[in-house]
Amino acid sequence: MKKKITAPKIYSMKNKEKIAMITSYDCPTTKIVESAGIDIILVGDSVGMVLLGYPTTLEVTVDDIIHHSKAVSRCSQYALKVGDMPFMSYQTSVEEAVKNAGRIIQEGGMDAVKLEGGENHIDKIKAILNAGIPVMGHVGLTPQSVNLFGGFKIQGKTAESAKQILKDAILLDQAGVFAIVLEGIPEELAKVITESVSCPTIGIGAGRFCDGQVLVFHDMLSIPEPCYFKFVKQFENAGEVMKNGVENYVKAVKENEFPGKDNVTHISEEILKALKDKGGLKCI
Numbered sequence: 494m495k496k497k498i499t500a501p502k503i504y505s506m507k508n509k510e511k512i513a514m515i516t517s518y519d520c521p522t523t524k525i526v527e528s529a530g531i532d533i534i535l536v537g538d539s540v541g542m543v544l545l546g547y548p549t550t551l552e553v554t555v556d557d558i559i560h561h562s563k564a565v566s567r568c569s570q571y572a573l574k575v576g577d578m579p580f581m582s583y584q585t586s587v588e589e590a591v592k593n594a595g596r597i598i599q600e601g602g603m604d605a606v607k608l609e610g611g612e613n614h615i616d617k618i619k620a621i622l623n624a625g626i627p628v629m630g631h632v633g634l635t636p637q638s639v640n641l642f643g644g645f646k647i648q649g650k651t652a653e654s655a656k657q658i659l660k661d662a663i664l665l666d667q668a669g670v671f672a673i674v675l676e677g678i679p680e681e682l683a684k685v686i687t688e689s690v691s692c693p694t695i696g697i698g699a700g701r702f703c704d705g706q707v708l709v710f711h712d713m714l715s716i717p718e719p720c721y722f723k724f725v726k727q728f729e730n731a732g733e734v735m736k737n738g739v740e741n742y743v744k745a746v747k748e749n750e751f752p753g754k755d756n757v758t759h760i761s762e763e764i765l766k767a768l769k770d771k772g773g774l775k776c777i
């Protein structure tokens with residue numbers, strides 16, 4: 494079996510080996526991504542949009558993250574498991590932030606937490622690290638600020654915004670995070686950040702020069718249908734494969750082809766005779 498991956502191991506992978514990270518919110522997905530050799534599993538707050546049908550990630554609660562984290566941690570063998578801190582679980586105070594990070598570790602079975610922000614939340618990040626919990630940073634297009642941005646819009650396109658994102662990443666690195674997700678920023682900015690911090694950067698819609706990449710499992714596999722975000726690539730059309738399978742099932746039921754002779758259990762002639770002798774329903 495593969496050796497367990499720790500936060501310090503991820504930190505040490507910078508400039509050695511690219512880091513592959515993906516979301517998982519349940520047991521079968523965890524087994525699939527681990528059998529494929531993934532380094533980091535993220536129980537992302539994207540679960541709200543991808544699995545639960547919410548329009549943004551803002552509706553997701555700590556209990557939601559813990560519920561899905563439990564499923565993932567029960568079935569995980571070796572990957573580093575990171576739990577996303579949802580909206581309002583760390584923004585309000587240092588105490589709330591440490592308490593909720595602790596719950597995601599203690600109840601959810603995660604190895605580390607991720608939270609969105611830089612300079613604005615550095616006090617919470619330092620306190621969580623002080624509690625002994627590894628932290629992954631997340632800057633750029635931080636989806637929990639969707640209403641502030643006016644939509645899921647690429648960040649860091651002006652000099653002022655790019656400078657702030659670089660500053661945020663440097664402050665996170667200095668605070669001691671083991672990696673930083675760079676989301677939705679121009680690749681030139683991602684390259685400057687990657688060269689300016691000692692921890693690895695993990696990109697999503699941040700170009701080609703990060704130390705690793707992260708994608709939502711369902712997006713890259715086109716479940717339920719192809720995802721047209723520019724930063725997503727279709728690595729397989731699993732949605733189509735799944736749909737075909739269910740179509741085959743529906744057709745087989747309608748046409749009396751399923752269940753077939755291999756899918757059934759029999760009783761002996763003797764027991765069948767006894768059943769009929771008793772007169773069927775009259776025995777009740």
Ligand SMILES: Nc1nc(=O)c2c([nH]1)NC[C@@H]1CN(c3ccc(C(=O)N[C@@H](CCC(=O)O)C(=O)O)cc3)CN21
Pocket residue numbers: 539542543550634636645646647648677698709712722723724
């Ligand atoms: N299924 C899924 N995949 C994700 O990657 C994801 C979620 N959900 N939910 C939370 C956030 C939202 N995400 C997004 C969504 C859109 C863009 C994006 O690039 N949107 C447009 C706007 C660009 C602009 O105008 O600046 C684009 O052109 O692709 C980026 C990140 C990433 N996260």
Ligand SMILES: CC(C)C(=O)C(=O)O
Pocket residue numbers: 516535536537538539540577674676697707708709
């Ligand atoms: C897209 C990744 C980075 C994320 O935060 C999530 O899945 O919630």
Ligand SMILES: [Mg+2]
Pocket residue numbers: 537538539550577636
């Ligand atoms: Mg998230």
